[in-house]
Amino acid sequence: MSRPPIPKPRARSTVKNRFDSIPLLDLHRQYEQIRDEVLTALERVCASQRFILGPEVEAIEREIEVFVGGATAVGCSSGTDAIWLALAAAGIQPGDAVITSAFSFFASASAIIRAGARPVLVDVDPMTLNLDPEQARDRLDSGGDNRVHAILPVHLYGQCADMDRLRHVADEFQVVIIEDAAQALGGKWREGAAGSMGTAAAFSFYPSKNLSAYGEAGLVTTHEEELAERLRRLRNHGMAGRYRHEEIGWNCRMDAMQAAVLRVKLRHINEWNQQRRLRASAYDDLFKSAGLSRGGSERPVQLPGNAAGALHVFHQYVIRVRRRDELRTFLSERNIGTEVYYPIPLHLQECFAYLGYAEGDLPEAERAAAEVLALPMFPELTEGEQEWVVESIAEFYA
Numbered sequence: 001m002s003r004p005p006i007p008k009p010r011a012r013s014t015v016k017n018r019f020d021s022i023p024l025l026d027l028h029r030q031y032e033q034i035r036d037e038v039l040t041a042l043e044r045v046c047a048s049q050r051f052i053l054g055p056e057v058e059a060i061e062r063e064i065e066v067f068v069g070g071a072t073a074v075g076c077s078s079g080t081d082a083i084w085l086a087l088a089a090a091g092i093q094p095g096d097a098v099i100t101s102a103f104s105f106f107a108s109a110s111a112i113i114r115a116g117a118r119p120v121l122v123d124v125d126p127m128t129l130n131l132d133p134e135q136a137r138d139r140l141d142s143g144g145d146n147r148v149h150a151i152l153p154v155h156l157y158g159q160c161a162d163m164d165r166l167r168h169v170a171d172e173f174q175v176v177i178i179e180d181a182a183q184a185l186g187g188k189w190r191e192g193a194a195g196s197m198g199t200a201a202a203f204s205f206y207p208s209k210n211l212s213a214y215g216e217a218g219l220v221t222t223h224e225e226e227l228a229e230r231l232r233r234l235r236n237h238g239m240a241g242r243y244r245h246e247e248i249g250w251n252c253r254m255d256a257m258q259a260a261v262l263r264v265k266l267r268h269i270n271e272w273n274q275q276r277r278l279r280a281s282a283y284d285d286l287f288k289s290a291g292l293s294r295g296g297s298e299r300p301v302q303l304p305g306n307a308a309g310a311l312h313v314f315h316q317y318v319i320r321v322r323r324r325d326e327l328r329t330f331l332s333e334r335n336i337g338t339e340v341y342y343p344i345p346l347h348l349q350e351c352f353a354y355l356g357y358a359e360g361d362l363p364e365a366e367r368a369a370a371e372v373l374a375l376p377m378f379p380e381l382t383e384g385e386q387e388w389v390v391e392s393i394a395e396f397y398a
């Protein structure tokens with residue numbers, strides 16, 4: 001069914017907000033749908049008095065294993081811990097180097113450092129903003145003081161990186177792939193589910209994620225049972241049995257309350273992911289109808305790039321725009337929530353100055369950091385709200 005045309009922009013001084021506010025994310029609407037299920041699950045945990053690991057965590061691990069296609073799942077305390085656990089269990093250690101994207105959340109690089117290794121930051125594909133396989137290959141081909149032992153691709157915003165090309169590079173140079181799938185539960189690359197395509201993969205269930213806990217929680221998946229056993233030790237102080245520590249581990253255990261919430265939400269995730277895809281498609285149509293995404297290099301809005309092999313889950317709907325910060329201020333004045341993921345690429349972060357990167361080294365990541373803007377995106381977002389977001393952006397550029 002065709003959508004109504006976007007109304008012509010009105011004078012800014014006379015515009016009255018059609019909505020009191022449109023948040024970037026509204027978890028309250030989701031809670032209203034699943035409130036009874038969640039409270040029943042939390043009561044079950046309270047009645048059991050099993051609050052750390054235990055039956056609820058074991059259950060969500062089994063359910064995630066089925067969801068991602070059979071990879072063993074090990075729950076932990078956060079997505080950041082999940083990346084570190086995956087790297088450590090895979091044997092990354094001091095003196096090693098790990099290739100990852102320069103355009104990602106801080107944890108993608110900080111977990112590498114926590115494992116004792118050195119992040120090797122490479123540029124991104126300008127369409128998807130995921131790790132560019134050719135850039136990774138060039139870095140591997142050039143050698144360096146630190147031997148690269150792993151590639152950590154980030155499935156940014158819910159879209160899987162090009163795993164065909166990355167696995168080809170990994171096979172050629174005999175390095176492992178650890179997926180940073182923190183934003184991509186339910187995403188796919190061709191027939192492969194996010195979390196099933198590397199030696200191990202890390203997920204985050206931070207409250208803003210498409211599958212979200214009511215606090216911090218994470219999980220690692222792997223097809224290698226020996227690696228899974230090591231993950232279980234590392235998340236629990238390196239214990240192989242009660243008070244028997246085979247190696248130095250950490251306290252990275254998932255708590256049962258979070259597992260119980262995740263079990264409720266996992267039953268809905270396929271429907272919610274589909275709703276996100278429909279909202280993304282609606283945004284695309286609205287921007288095109290408004291003429292904002294046409295006109296080549298002069299267009300004010302560039303829509304998200306979708307790779308042919310990827311099933312996107314749209315953890316975020318991120319456009320690239322001219323005069324980004326001015327637009328964000330304009331939308332904020334209308335109480336339309338936005339966010340910038342991410343305003344400073346990793347290679348230009350002050351704490352990583354010792355890595356030796358300079359401005360201009362990774363131009364695609366730098367350009368993305370200046371242009372990206374995340375718009376409201378959640379399954380319960382209404383068509384009217386999306387129309388108002390796009391009308392407002394159209395008025396800004398009029």
